[in-house]
Amino acid sequence: MANFNEYFPTLVKWEGSAFENVPGDNGGPTKYGVIISEWKAKGYDKDGDGDIDVDDLKLITAQDAMSIAKAHYWDRLRGDSINNQSIAEIIVDFAYNCGVGIAAIKTQQCLGIVADGIFGLKSIEAINNANQNDLFNKITQSRIKYYNDIVKNHPNQSKFLKGWMNRVSSFTFKP
Numbered sequence: 001m002a003n004f005n006e007y008f009p010t011l012v013k014w015e016g017s018a019f020e021n022v023p024g025d026n027g028g029p030t031k032y033g034v035i036i037s038e039w040k041a042k043g044y045d046k047d048g049d050g051d052i053d054v055d056d057l058k059l060i061t062a063q064d065a066m067s068i069a070k071a072h073y074w075d076r077l078r079g080d081s082i083n084n085q086s087i088a089e090i091i092v093d094f095a096y097n098c099g100v101g102i103a104a105i106k107t108q109q110c111l112g113i114v115a116d117g118i119f120g121l122k123s124i125e126a127i128n129n130a131n132q133n134d135l136f137n138k139i140t141q142s143r144i145k146y147y148n149d150i151v152k153n154h155p156n157q158s159k160f161l162k163g164w165m166n167r168v169s170s171f172t173f174k175p
């Protein structure tokens with residue numbers, strides 16, 4: 001079974017641990033890849049000033065980010081039920097970078113099953129019964145197409161394409 005703790009260092013490698021507010025990034029301010037809207041929805045008032053805002057986001061720790069990534073990405077996509085670590089990581093990383101619903105639907109499309117965006121037992125069974133190397137390659141290609149489509153539809157996002165492609169290509173299949 002896949003293990004979240006093996007994936008988390010990869011997530012930090014790509015998302016970084018510093019607070020960032022990159023102009024043109026649709027996610028807005030971020031730390032550990034946690035965007036401000038997500039922290040407002042799932043976080044808490046770290047500085048105790050009565051509101052959840054960018055000042056709180058600046059204070060999040062690796063443990064905070066780990067809790068968000070585990071509960072709201074890994075667990076929602078049933079990472080612990082996926083047999084292959086490489087498959088779990090490429091799916092969850094897709095979700096962390098693009099959204100759980102998108103990653104779920106794109107994975108389900110790769111599997112040729114109903115693409116409802118909900119990872120239930122049927123999705124996990126299909127993942128675990130698929131040819132793992134083929135599925136990994138299909139998900140990789142789906143991510144590449146997704147990022148290229150973003151840039152095609154929103155050319156102002158082209159400055160992120162190289163990083164997205166480097167991120168995708170950093171994942172390799174291991175049986």
